[in-house]
Amino acid sequence: MNLKQIHIGSLVKTKVEELRIPSGRIMNYLHCTEDEIEGMYLKESMETQKLLKWSKLLQFDFFRIYTGHLILYAPPTRMQNSIKVQESTLTFRKSVYTEEVKMFMLDKIMTGEMTVNEIVKKYKIPRTTLYKWVKKV
Template structure:
């Protein structure tokens, strides 16, 4: 799984194969012709309404790949964590990292592709957070 370059069609196809769901059932659920379903497997991106239907059918959150990508490649700054509503300010102090993101980062460290300091610098993950992850492995 390449979290930097997401090809959602192939991810969906692998989940379909894993769960052994028939093309007829998929076609009926999505309201699409079978050849349209097959074409979706080749698509790099899919509209969100269709992706939501796939997520429901396969009981898997495909949006999580995009969330993971955002956490790694477009990390929030302190300003981004602030939401203003009618002269009130809400600050979100804690980022939520999915298990896929944690696995991706820990794999980089395990294989020696990146050091812990490289990860902290590149992805702006707090040092204490990364060390907690490393203690658990």
């Protein structure tokens, strides 16, 4: 899966085909026509409410694909001493890395394309986390 260029419509269509969901069930759940469903498959992006419904119907978290993209491709943030950071009210789960991100990193290590140190430096993934992934393989 290419996490750099996300075409969510084609990913949804692939999951529908994989699960062999009948179009009648999809039309009833999303309250739309077959032409509208085909139109959604062609869209590169999708309204969050629609994507949430697709996620529930297909029992797959499509938002995690975007999380994986952010982990790999978002620019690193810089904190300045003069800026006071307010404590966030949001809490995140410990495991923020999707299977796609893990497999991407492990593939880079196993093929020798990148070393653990290069991945730590480029993607800011903790070294201990990478070693745990490698150990499980």
